[in-house]
Amino acid sequence: MNATPARAGWIAVLATICIWTGFILVSRHGGKGTLTGWDVTALRFGVGALVAAFFLPRVALPPLRVVALFSLFGGIGYATAVYAGFRLAPAAHAAVLLPGSLPFATAVIAWLWLGLKPSRPQRIALGCVLAGILLTAADTFSHGPRLTGLQLAGDVLFLCGSSSWAVFTLLLRRHPMAPLAATVATTLGSAAAYLPVWYFFLPSTLAQAPVAEIALQAAYQGVLVVFVAMILYTFAVRQLGAQTVALQMAFVPGLSALAAVPLLGEPLSLLALAGLGAVTVGAILAARAAPAQQRSADESVVDPHQLAQERREGLQIRAPIKDPRQQAARAQQRQVQQPAEDEQVRKREHGALLSRARSWPPATAGRRRPRTGDGIAAARAGSPPPA
Numbered sequence: 001m002n003a004t005p006a007r008a009g010w011i012a013v014l015a016t017i018c019i020w021t022g023f024i025l026v027s028r029h030g031g032k033g034t035l036t037g038w039d040v041t042a043l044r045f046g047v048g049a050l051v052a053a054f055f056l057p058r059v060a061l062p063p064l065r066v067v068a069l070f071s072l073f074g075g076i077g078y079a080t081a082v083y084a085g086f087r088l089a090p091a092a093h094a095a096v097l098l099p100g101s102l103p104f105a106t107a108v109i110a111w112l113w114l115g116l117k118p119s120r121p122q123r124i125a126l127g128c129v130l131a132g133i134l135l136t137a138a139d140t141f142s143h144g145p146r147l148t149g150l151q152l153a154g155d156v157l158f159l160c161g162s163s164s165w166a167v168f169t170l171l172l173r174r175h176p177m178a179p180l181a182a183t184v185a186t187t188l189g190s191a192a193a194y195l196p197v198w199y200f201f202l203p204s205t206l207a208q209a210p211v212a213e214i215a216l217q218a219a220y221q222g223v224l225v226v227f228v229a230m231i232l233y234t235f236a237v238r239q240l241g242a243q244t245v246a247l248q249m250a251f252v253p254g255l256s257a258l259a260a261v262p263l264l265g266e267p268l269s270l271l272a273l274a275g276l277g278a279v280t281v282g283a284i285l286a287a288r289a290a291p292a293q294q295r296s297a298d299e300s301v302v303d304p305h306q307l308a309q310e311r312r313e314g315l316q317i318r319a320p321i322k323d324p325r326q327q328a329a330r331a332q333q334r335q336v337q338q339p340a341e342d343e344q345v346r347k348r349e350h351g352a353l354l355s356r357a358r359s360w361p362p363a364t365a366g367r368r369r370p371r372t373g374d375g376i377a378a379a380r381a382g383s384p385p386p387a
Contacts (some may be wrong), residue, residue: 009239012232013248019229020249024095024256025263026220027086034209037083038202040217042195044079047222049191052184059181066175067189070182074168074230075190081161089154097158099252100133105159105166106246113170121285125247128282135275136253142271169242172234179234187226247282254279 027040035043061067085094103126110116118126172182198204206214236245254276 006239009236012236013240013245016229016232016236016245017248017251017255019224019232020099020252021255021259022220023225023229024098024252025259026216027094029216033213034205035213035217036203036205037087038198039204039206039209040221041079041083042198042204042206043214043218044221044226045075045187045191045194047218048187048226049195051223051227052187052191055180055184056188059178059184061181061185062175062177066171067185069171069175070168070186071189071193073164073171074186075226076194077164078161078168079190080194081157081164085154085157085161087154089151089158093151093155094158095256096133096137096253097155098162099249100129100136101159101162102166102169102249103129103247105163106169106242109163109166110170110242114174122247125282125285128278128285129247132275132278132282133253135271135278139269139271139275166246169233169237169246172237173242176238179231179238182234183227183230186230251276251279 062070082094082098107118107122107126111118168186233245258276
């Protein structure tokens with residue numbers, strides 16, 4: 001893997017982790033405000049769609065089926081499950097369950113769907129991350145009230161949201177495209193499907209909310225989270241691989257606990273520090289296994305239409321190309337080869353017709369020997385040469 005794209009991918013991962021950590025803190029703050037979860041989701045998609053519309057003339061959108069899949073799993077499915085969970089369970093549970101379960105959901109779905117069985121270094125990294133998440137969860141849940149049925153339902157919704165985002169992560173590998181195009185498609189598709197339902201059917205307190213609260217949620221959720229973070233996340237998945245990036249998101253619970261000390265006045269225990277240390281070890285192991293995982297993922301994502309086209313054209317079957325410049329070079333190569341291949345096919349067909357016309361027995365006495373031209377015409381018509 002080229003060093004420069006890999007370095008850019010790690011920078012994108014770091015920026016995404018910072019934005020997601022702020023997302024947990026802003027959502028904790030918003031859970032105490034006036035806006036409902038449905039309102040925050042509407043601000044997320046509405047403001048994001050305004051930003052996406054500005055970039056719409058500059059991108060080529062994927063097919064409608066891909067837009068629908070991106071919007072379902074990376075937009076509406078994730079957001080509605082998460083914000084519904086915020087209404088039932090404490091935001092502290094989301095800080096652990098949302099990013100914490102993402103590496104495992106991604107690994108399991110990639111194994112069942114794409115056949116990408118985690119390698120031994122990745123399994124060790126997942127074990128370290130699991131230990132860190134359990135330590136952080138033990139610290140978080142020990143400070144809260146006794147779990148209720150509604151809180152358990154909220155936790156299940158957080159897990160559903162994490163699974164939806166895991167599917168979106170793998171869809172980014174299945175349908176590779178420019179990060180801006182994927183972000184614009186996901187944001188516009190989600191807004192078009194969700195906003196009418198929210199306006200006509202879902203409860204809202206947007207009119208009663210303070211302007212400062214609306215501005216904070218609109219700017220952070222609609223610009224940073226749904227647009228900037230999604231571009232960075234899509235770019236990181238493209239450069240480093242889905243499972244590697246998902247493992248790095250396990251940093252979010254520990255960093256949220258660290259940031260909550262000065263911002264929210266929450267204490268930091270030894271369990272939280274131990275959990276952050278275990279997640280750090282797992283993330284480092286995952287980073288070391290990233291090149292092998294990237295090659296495995298690239299080899300597994302094969303476009304059947306491309307392979308069928310190459311079989312028809314008689315070209316060499318090769319691994320799919322993700323670099324746009326290489327794709328353009330492949331297309332140019334096909335344009336150059338196509339006329340020569342068409343000429344070869346035409347010569348073979350003409351030779352077969354000549355051979356068929358000349359294969360008939362020579363004319364005997366009283367019979368006219370068929371002319372070559374007559375034989376070719378008859379061969380094309382599918383009948384024997386004229387006598």
